[in-house]
Amino acid sequence: MRRLEVAPLTRVEGHGRVELEVIEDRLAAARVLINESPRLFEGMVLGRDAAEIPSLVCRICAICSTVHRLAACQALEQALGVIIPPRAALIRELALLGGHIESHALHLYCLVYPDLVDADSVLQPLQQGDPLAKDGLALKAFGNRLQTVAGGRRIHPINLEIGGVLHAPADDELAALQDELEGWLKRIEPLIEPFFREDAWPDAGPVAGLRIAVDGNGEFTLTGDNLVCSDSSMVNASGYRDLLQETALPDTNAKQSRKGGTSLLTGALARCEFASPGDKTTPFPPGIHANNAAQGLELVWSLERAHDICRQLRAETGDLCSPFRAGPGSGTCVIEAPRGILVHHYELDDMGRVGAADIITPTAINSTAMEEQLLADLADETDEPTMRQTAARIIRAYDPCISCSVHVLRVDRP
Amino acid sequence: MNRKRVGFFDLTGCEGCQLTVLNLEEQLLDLLEVIDLVEFRELMQDQAERLDIAFVEGSVVKPAEEERLRAIRAKSERLIALGACAATGGINRLATLHAPDHLWSSSFGRSEPLWEMGTPRPLAAVVPIDGEVPGCPIDGREFVSILQGLLMGQELEIPTFPVCAECKLAELPCSFEQGAPCLGPLTRSGCGAVCIRGGDVCRGCRGEVDNPRSGPYHRILEEHGWQVEQVLAELRIYPHQADGDDDAAAD
Numbered sequence: 001m002r003r004l005e006v007a008p009l010t011r012v013e014g015h016g017r018v019e020l021e022v023i024e025d026r027l028a029a030a031r032v033l034i035n036e037s038p039r040l041f042e043g044m045v046l047g048r049d050a051a052e053i054p055s056l057v058c059r060i061c062a063i064c065s066t067v068h069r070l071a072a073c074q075a076l077e078q079a080l081g082v083i084i085p086p087r088a089a090l091i092r093e094l095a096l097l098g099g100h101i102e103s104h105a106l107h108l109y110c111l112v113y114p115d116l117v118d119a120d121s122v123l124q125p126l127q128q129g130d131p132l133a134k135d136g137l138a139l140k141a142f143g144n145r146l147q148t149v150a151g152g153r154r155i156h157p158i159n160l161e162i163g164g165v166l167h168a169p170a171d172d173e174l175a176a177l178q179d180e181l182e183g184w185l186k187r188i189e190p191l192i193e194p195f196f197r198e199d200a201w202p203d204a205g206p207v208a209g210l211r212i213a214v215d216g217n218g219e220f221t222l223t224g225d226n227l228v229c230s231d232s233s234m235v236n237a238s239g240y241r242d243l244l245q246e247t248a249l250p251d252t253n254a255k256q257s258r259k260g261g262t263s264l265l266t267g268a269l270a271r272c273e274f275a276s277p278g279d280k281t282t283p284f285p286p287g288i289h290a291n292n293a294a295q296g297l298e299l300v301w302s303l304e305r306a307h308d309i310c311r312q313l314r315a316e317t318g319d320l321c322s323p324f325r326a327g328p329g330s331g332t333c334v335i336e337a338p339r340g341i342l343v344h345h346y347e348l349d350d351m352g353r354v355g356a357a358d359i360i361t362p363t364a365i366n367s368t369a370m371e372e373q374l375l376a377d378l379a380d381e382t383d384e385p386t387m388r389q390t391a392a393r394i395i396r397a398y399d400p401c402i403s404c405s406v407h408v409l410r411v412d413r414p
Numbered sequence: 415m416n417r418k419r420v421g422f423f424d425l426t427g428c429e430g431c432q433l434t435v436l437n438l439e440e441q442l443l444d445l446l447e448v449i450d451l452v453e454f455r456e457l458m459q460d461q462a463e464r465l466d467i468a469f470v471e472g473s474v475v476k477p478a479e480e481e482r483l484r485a486i487r488a489k490s491e492r493l494i495a496l497g498a499c500a501a502t503g504g505i506n507r508l509a510t511l512h513a514p515d516h517l518w519s520s521s522f523g524r525s526e527p528l529w530e531m532g533t534p535r536p537l538a539a540v541v542p543i544d545g546e547v548p549g550c551p552i553d554g555r556e557f558v559s560i561l562q563g564l565l566m567g568q569e570l571e572i573p574t575f576p577v578c579a580e581c582k583l584a585e586l587p588c589s590f591e592q593g594a595p596c597l598g599p600l601t602r603s604g605c606g607a608v609c610i611r612g613g614d615v616c617r618g619c620r621g622e623v624d625n626p627r628s629g630p631y632h633r634i635l636e637e638h639g640w641q642v643e644q645v646l647a648e649l650r651i652y653p654h655q656a657d658g659d660d661d662a663a664a665d
Binding site for chain 2: 010013015039040043044046049051055056059060061063065106123126127137140141144152153155158159161166167
């Protein structure tokens with residue numbers, strides 16, 4: 001038996017590697033290993049006041065800081081029995097969509113696109129004046145603009161707190177965003193087209209894993225109360241443990257999820273399969289790169305939804321934040337991060353301080369499906385360099401965020 | 415022109431400071447005209463042998479990271495801490511407030527550590543550094559101006575006055591007068607008081623300003639009816655300066 005290593009994985013968020021076991025020229029086992037240092041966030045928040053938690057836990061991961069911050073706000077609001085004003089909910093959703101657009105554009109154009117044009121990094125197509133790379137980067141910048149206007153900052157937003165938001169975007173800012181969104185909606189189709197091309201990637205078998213997503217009742221959504229699974233089961237957010245059954249693995253600094261021994265797939269492809277596709281869709285390419293086409297489709301949906309929200313917000317004048325009192329309670333939020341389901345769960349003591357916390361991230365959920373996919377897609381491959389290259393490309397297609405799949409930090413104390 | 419060879423590296427953190435660099439977008443492309451970007455794992459596959467300037471994000475947590483940092487130091491003319499985790503240990507230092515078995519059982523349901531790891535430390539606790547870009551995350555504009563200075567061979571300079579000054583210049587309402595304690599009077603400026611502008615308070619992510627005036631700060635707290643312990647309990651998120659001492663809590 002020989003062991004092949006793909007390390008470090010490049011053009012992904014965070015530090016990870018893939019180990020392939022080859023017996024008689026055939027792939028016998030594949031493992032996705034997380035090299036990130038555990039950061040133990042669930043321990044770090046213990047004993048802290050609920051009000052501090054959103055700004056603290058958004059530091060788990062930069063690219064998903066808006067969605068982490070919102071997940072914490074929503075879970076803690078549930079624990080404290082707070083209902084946020086409708087205007088605040090719209091501003092929050094705008095920030096969330098901004099993060100979604102920014103993350104998908106970063107992944108598609110900066111991390112995946114180089115594979116499509118045989119480049120080492122996006123810098124080569126950019127320096128050669130490739131219009132798609134240039135527009136992709138501009139779309140990423142626009143997602144950041146939405147996050148800045150609605151969230152107060154691109155990374156580690158400021159505006160999102162328990163009870164609602166701290167301030168509202170000015171009308172002229174919203175009007176400008178509306179114009180820009182209309183511009184993007186006119187330009188988006190050709191920008192996502194390369195990810196739909198059937199001949200863009202080598203042929204591949206079906207995508208592994210039971211699909212799981214936040215239930216949107218057949219529509220595109222990033223938020224909701226329930227988790228839906230492609231085996232037709234549905235659970236309320238508070239029952240997430242039954243569905244995800246997360247276990248800590250001894251030799252990788254992350255936790256994995258599987259349902260009764262079956263791997264789970266979360267992310268853009270799962271979301272798109274649950275949402276009614278409408279008439280805009282062309283067939284997705286075969287294999288896991290369907291996930292990248294799904295990201296493209298979600299870019300369109302996100303731009304449309306953001307446009308709708310800007311219009312609604314311009315007519316809104318209501319409150320921005322509901323008052324709340326510290327106290328006991330427990331709450332769970334399930335929400336869609338760009339790369340899949342994110343769960344935040346908190347239990348507060350009588351003083352409103354965190355007594356227990358549980359955070360489950362999408363890459364942890366997907367890791368078993370990634371391993372299955374590697375085994376299936378590389379079953380007939382005998383050439384080692386191709387095996388390595390293909391493994392890296394397959395993992396990248398999931399848009400893994402390895403820094404967020406780890407939420408832990410160990411400390412030595414005398 | 416002899417272009418400076420610049421690289422970006424990350425240890426333990428959220429990668430938000432490197433993402434701030436990527437978020438420079440158009441400006442990043444302009445920067446690439448004047449530097450030679452030789453290593454940036456998130457963006458490219460290359461690895462460099464020699465660097466003029468290395469920006470390192472994140473804290474040192476694992477023994478392997480200590481080795482990696484020493485290797486980066488050895489091949490770099492100048493090594494700059496990129497952001498709070500690298501400069502002061504940042505939010506990672508919060509872990510020093512808890513017993514390790516408690517931390518492990520909270521996150522992984524078992525009290526024995528699963529991997530070999532040390533206390534999260536700032537870069538300066540392991541190797542000498544040539545300066546820092548403060549903040550959690552760093553400020554993109556400040557990063558560009560610091561890089562420009564470095565390219566021209568200048569010493570790295572960061573503001574020596576507190577966030578309070580920037581806040582007053584921007585005519586923002588004082589947090590204390592809104593009933594919330596704030597670390598603005600003690601924290602290094604350069605962020606444009608972005609959090610206070612956004613309706614929040616300063617949580618001190620940029621570290622302590624040089625020669626902080628604690629006397630007047632205590633008077634402000636007293637005037638507004640706050641106890642030092644209360645402020646510490648609510649705002650003790652970031653260490654005020656680089657401190658690699660293993661049992662020094664983030665106070």
